[in-house]
Amino acid sequence: MRRVAIIGTGMTKFGENWEQSYRDLVVEAGIRAITDAGISGDKIDAGYIGTMASGKLIGQEHVGALIADYMGLNPIPITRVEGACASGSLALREGIMAIASGMKDLVVVGGVEKMTDLSTGEVSDALGGAGDQEWELFMGATFPGLYALMARRHMKDYGTTSEMLAAVAVKNHKHGVHNKYAQYQNEITIDTVLNSKMVADPLHVFDCSPITDGAAGVVLAPMEAAESYTKKPVEIVASGQASDTIALSSRDSMTELKATKIAAEKAYTQARVSPKDIEVAEVHDCFTIAEIMAIEDLGFFRKGEGGKATLEGKTTFGGDVVVNTSGGLKAAGHPVGATGVKQAVELTWQLRGEAEGRRVKVAQVGLSHNVGGSGATAVVHIFKRGY
Amino acid sequence: MRRVAIIGTGMTKFGENWEQSYRDLVVEAGIRAITDAGISGDKIDAGYIGTMASGKLIGQEHVGALIADYMGLNPIPITRVEGACASGSLALREGIMAIASGMKDLVVVGGVEKMTDLSTGEVSDALGGAGDQEWELFMGATFPGLYALMARRHMKDYGTTSEMLAAVAVKNHKHGVHNKYAQYQNEITIDTVLNSKMVADPLHVFDCSPITDGAAGVVLAPMEAAESYTKKPVEIVASGQASDTIALSSRDSMTELKATKIAAEKAYTQARVSPKDIEVAEVHDCFTIAEIMAIEDLGFFRKGEGGKATLEGKTTFGGDVVVNTSGGLKAAGHPVGATGVKQAVELTWQLRGEAEGRRVKVAQVGLSHNVGGSGATAVVHIFKRGY
Numbered sequence: 001m002r003r004v005a006i007i008g009t010g011m012t013k014f015g016e017n018w019e020q021s022y023r024d025l026v027v028e029a030g031i032r033a034i035t036d037a038g039i040s041g042d043k044i045d046a047g048y049i050g051t052m053a054s055g056k057l058i059g060q061e062h063v064g065a066l067i068a069d070y071m072g073l074n075p076i077p078i079t080r081v082e083g084a085c086a087s088g089s090l091a092l093r094e095g096i097m098a099i100a101s102g103m104k105d106l107v108v109v110g111g112v113e114k115m116t117d118l119s120t121g122e123v124s125d126a127l128g129g130a131g132d133q134e135w136e137l138f139m140g141a142t143f144p145g146l147y148a149l150m151a152r153r154h155m156k157d158y159g160t161t162s163e164m165l166a167a168v169a170v171k172n173h174k175h176g177v178h179n180k181y182a183q184y185q186n187e188i189t190i191d192t193v194l195n196s197k198m199v200a201d202p203l204h205v206f207d208c209s210p211i212t213d214g215a216a217g218v219v220l221a222p223m224e225a226a227e228s229y230t231k232k233p234v235e236i237v238a239s240g241q242a243s244d245t246i247a248l249s250s251r252d253s254m255t256e257l258k259a260t261k262i263a264a265e266k267a268y269t270q271a272r273v274s275p276k277d278i279e280v281a282e283v284h285d286c287f288t289i290a291e292i293m294a295i296e297d298l299g300f301f302r303k304g305e306g307g308k309a310t311l312e313g314k315t316t317f318g319g320d321v322v323v324n325t326s327g328g329l330k331a332a333g334h335p336v337g338a339t340g341v342k343q344a345v346e347l348t349w350q351l352r353g354e355a356e357g358r359r360v361k362v363a364q365v366g367l368s369h370n371v372g373g374s375g376a377t378a379v380v381h382i383f384k385r386g387y
Numbered sequence: 388m389r390r391v392a393i394i395g396t397g398m399t400k401f402g403e404n405w406e407q408s409y410r411d412l413v414v415e416a417g418i419r420a421i422t423d424a425g426i427s428g429d430k431i432d433a434g435y436i437g438t439m440a441s442g443k444l445i446g447q448e449h450v451g452a453l454i455a456d457y458m459g460l461n462p463i464p465i466t467r468v469e470g471a472c473a474s475g476s477l478a479l480r481e482g483i484m485a486i487a488s489g490m491k492d493l494v495v496v497g498g499v500e501k502m503t504d505l506s507t508g509e510v511s512d513a514l515g516g517a518g519d520q521e522w523e524l525f526m527g528a529t530f531p532g533l534y535a536l537m538a539r540r541h542m543k544d545y546g547t548t549s550e551m552l553a554a555v556a557v558k559n560h561k562h563g564v565h566n567k568y569a570q571y572q573n574e575i576t577i578d579t580v581l582n583s584k585m586v587a588d589p590l591h592v593f594d595c596s597p598i599t600d601g602a603a604g605v606v607l608a609p610m611e612a613a614e615s616y617t618k619k620p621v622e623i624v625a626s627g628q629a630s631d632t633i634a635l636s637s638r639d640s641m642t643e644l645k646a647t648k649i650a651a652e653k654a655y656t657q658a659r660v661s662p663k664d665i666e667v668a669e670v671h672d673c674f675t676i677a678e679i680m681a682i683e684d685l686g687f688f689r690k691g692e693g694g695k696a697t698l699e700g701k702t703t704f705g706g707d708v709v710v711n712t713s714g715g716l717k718a719a720g721h722p723v724g725a726t727g728v729k730q731a732v733e734l735t736w737q738l739r740g741e742a743e744g745r746r747v748k749v750a751q752v753g754l755s756h757n758v759g760g761s762g763a764t765a766v767v768h769i770f771k772r773g774y
Contacts, residue, residue, distance in 0.1 A: 001489050008668045021521075048629075052449075054516075055442040059524070061516035062439075062471035065763035068630035069637070077628035077764075079477050080469040084449035090466050094481055101488030102388050129441075129448035134408075137446070241433075241464035243455035250456070262462045376452035377464075 001100040003223035005233035005386050008037025009345040014214035014333035015183040018123045022058050022114035023070045025215040029338075030071050030110055033217035037229055037294030041071065044219075045104035048094045050087035050111040051337035056113050057128035067110065082340035084372035085286060087111065088216070088340025089379035093239050095220050105222060111341030112215035123211055124168035127336070130373035144208055144287065146248050146374045149178040151289035153254040155202065157304065160292065162202055164307030166193035166202045168238035168288035169206050169330050171316050178357030179346075183212050183301020183333030193288075212333030216341040219350065226386060232352040233386035236344075239271075239379070240266030245378040255304075257375035258296040264369070264380045268299075271382040273365060275299030278321050278382075280350045282343035282361040284330040285369040294369055295323060298380070317360070325350060340379065343368035388487040389734065390610035392620035392773050395424025396732040401601035401720035402570040409445050409501035410457045412602040416725075417458050418499055420604035424616055428458065431606075432491035434465035435481045437474035437498040438724035443513035445501050454497065470519075471517030471759035472673060474498065475603070475727025476766035480626050482607050492609060498728030499602035510598055514723070517760035519634040531595055533761045535587035535637050538676035540641040542589065544691065547679065549589055551694030553580035555675035556593050558703050558715050563714020565744030570599050570720030580675075594675040599720030603728040605735065613773060619739040620773035623731075624660075626766070627653030633763040642691075644762035647684040651756070655686075655766040660752060662686030665708050665769075667737045667747040669730035671758040672715040681756055682710060685767070706745070712737060712745045727766065730755035734770045 010032025012025050020028070026049070034041055049067055054060045064078035081091040088111030095109035115123055128137035131146065151379040153159045170190055176182040193206040226233035242262035245251055251258070268274060276300060283298065285291035292306035295304040300321050301309045309315060326332045326346040329339060347366035349355040397419025399412050407415070411437070421428055436454055451465035468478040475498030482496035502510055515524035518533065541547045557577055563569040580593035586700035613620035629649035632638055638645070639759045655661060662685060670685065679693035687708050688696045697704060702710040713719045713733040716726060736742040736751035753770045 003601055030717060053442050055440050057510075057512065059516060059520045061469060061513075062518070062633065062760050065630050065632045065759060066478075066519065069633045069763065074631055074648060075629040077630055079481070079628075082448060082467040082469055083451050090451075094466070094484075096483050097481075097488050097490055100490065101484050103487065125446075126442065126448075129446060131449070132453070133445070133447045242462040243452050243464055244461055245458045246449065246453045248522075259462060372452060373449050376449060376456065387563050 002102060003235060004096045004099045004220055005223045005226035005235045006218045006344065006348045007221045007226050007229040007233055008033045008219035009348050010036055010217045011181045011342065011345055012215045013181050014118045014212050014335060017213040020213065022112060023066060025114060025213060026067050026110055026112040027070050029215035029217040030108060031107060037219035041073050044073060044076055044106050044108050046076060046098055047108045048091040049078060049080050050091035050340060051080055052082055052084050052113060053086045053126040055127055062175060083377045086340055086370045086372035086377045086379050087337040088123060089370035089381065092340060092344055092381065093241060093379065094237055096239055099220050099222055107220045108217060109220060109341060110217040111338035112254060113335035113337040114213050115211045115335060116213050135247050144200040144203055147287040147289055148203045150213060150254050151202050154289060157255055162194060162308035162386045163190055164311045165207055165288040166190040167311040168285060168291045170194050171310065172285060172324050172328040172330040175325050175358055176331030179327050182327040182331050183210055184331045203287055207335040209286045209329035212335040214333060214335035214338045216313050216338045216345050218341060218344050223386060231387060234351045235347045235384045235386040236381055237384050238267040238271035238382040239263060241379045244378050246373060248374045256297050257293060257371065257378055259375055259378035260294060260369065263378040264298050267380040267382050277365050278367045279363040279365055280322045280325060280347065281367040282326060282346050283323055283369040285324060285330050286334060297320055298369060322360045325355060325360060340370040343370060351383055351385045389489060390622060391486045391543055391607055392610045392613035392622045393605050393735045394608045394613050394616040394620055395420045395606035396735050397423055397604045398568045398729065398732055399602045400568050401599050401722060403503045403602040405503060407600065409499060410453060412501060412600060413454050413499040415604035416604040417495060420495060420606050424606035427439040428460050428479055431460060431484055431493050431495050433463060434495045435478040436465060436467050437478035437727060438467055439469055439471050439474045439500060439514040440516055445504060453759055470764045472723045473757045473759035473764045473766050474724040476757035476768065479511060479727060479731055479768065480628060480766065483623055486607050486609055493604040494607045495604060496607060496728060497602060497604040498725035500722035500724040501600050502598045502722060503600050522634050529608055531587040531590055534674040534676055535590045536635065537641050538589050541676060544642055547694035549581060550577055551698045552594055552675040553577040554698040555678045556580050557674060558697065559672060559711050559715040562712050563718030563747055564661045564720055566714050569714040569718050570597055571718045590674055594599050596673045596716035596721040599722040601720060601722035601725045603725045603732050605728060605731050611772060618774060621735045621738045622771045622773040623768055624771050625654040625658035627651060628766045631763050633760060635761045642680065642686050644680060644765055646762055646765035647681060647756065650765040650767040651685050654769050658769040660769060664752050665754045666750040666752055667709045667712060667734065668715060668754040669708055669733050670756040672711060672717050673721060709747045712742060712747060727757035730757060738770055738772045
């Protein structure tokens, strides 16, 4: 197998991009990534696109072909990959494999979602497709409701408090201030969170990631060729994916995501690193409780101690590991199919020393963690400076 | 890169399977494939599932995780791949790559669609997502309408007749009689087609593939290990994919699918075979005109001669190449995400000498051709006896 590197990155602004269609978003991010790689489109061998619910959200499937067309890349094959909110990381995995296998030499990977064309109720319905529709969503469960169950149990078992949950949102907003692509670039306080409207007890609206339009893209090449494209290649040294039951009620534990633990274990083994080697991480904070469980399940902190660690500042600059420098899903926004690719873009910028205003000094190793639904899919990638 | 073989196959009956849910279908086909391979599920390293429009058709995305769960395969990663009606073949491509790369040793690939839970209008709307929604479907075009435009132009340019179109359906129904998994196992005549209701002139209802529930699965292994699982491995010697404009109106030609030609050229080169070496083929006959264009674009017949060749019996037993022994999409049915995988299953059975009642004698080389939408994605695989 060949080693794989990121040689180009691109993003759109995340937000309520009412003036941009799905195809506008993906073309903007894709062209930026290709331009950043210093290549022309006709050098690309293949593409993968992560999108969760384009059928329900914009009435469009077959988005691989749509993107090849609108990016002027025909007849290059572009394939859509879907795994709910982990779609972006799954697309990245397929891109990595295409290069690692030797089948392709230059691959563009994108993630995109256009979510603000519909009402909130319609978007909730579309996102509900990430859970077990027959046994969860049709019965009245929503995603805030499912994560609220996990939060409540985490509070009961480990003494996690609403302040600790709020501290995740406060930190991520603070980080997001410096990310010009973030949906929200404003700081908030713990009181902002605690005084905001309750969505599903104990989760307030500021405990939840927003509905977002956006796209992100990366260009992949074999590591051996990467230096001919860029002085600062970032190597993807590991890719781990795991599945768990789609319904939350079928699981042994409500306070951990087994799929995260298994995917991380695979990735650490493949990369030959341990959690303490990770200096910067983008983790899946679709709700504040999700980040707390993630930093525990990824091995950064012991089970039950994630909330306290966050409140004590251990996951921000100067702490043990800087988590969600981009602002995370909470502040940077969560265009579901794009999130996994955005994580890879942010980590590339960190490892290249480019994340202006939010740079983790001398970072050599980063980790991304992307979750589908309530944890039925988890994907972990590990990135290293390749220069 | 490692060589890749099919070591197990499984199908559900295709049809209006009102008693089976999406998950029932995929579990039935998957377990049959795994059983046929003589393995247990815990030996599987990864899975891919082709599904086009589960979001709109059954309200469910994230079907990779759903399937891992319902097949009892957790925590094995299963990833959904989508490219409209070519979703099944795209899933197969990713499975091939996973093995070829050395990343995985045993991969299960499935295709599934559950289409009969909704009204015909709702299904048409969901299928419309395969085209350019903003420029085609929202303006009133439907897939029968788009293919009717191609048929009309083919008739004008090459003298193709309604009888020639009908001959495709007649042949495929004749083949389908012997396929116990086919939706329709009854013969029809040219008059049946010509006297049937007009859907979009010149396409009658019998020129159109039906709405179908169904699933199909294959198990892949490295060729070097295949003989430890089966006495009759079938090698996948080539995989070609290409993209074209998503909207029909943007193309240079209405009578050929450029993506088919490019995907086929790639596949022939990779397999080091020519069209005349192909003894048995499963091609994408979503409408009768589609098969005529396919057998031309794949190089079996010269452009414009596909209709005449079909009418003269050159694409059935005793002819130059036996096309759609399964009954094709027309008679076997077209559960969109399943079709590409079903094609691989049928060709495996042919090359193993198992396709009872419809066996192509001494077949060594087969080809599958799967199209997304009106031709914006085309995928061609070539299969060889591996024993």
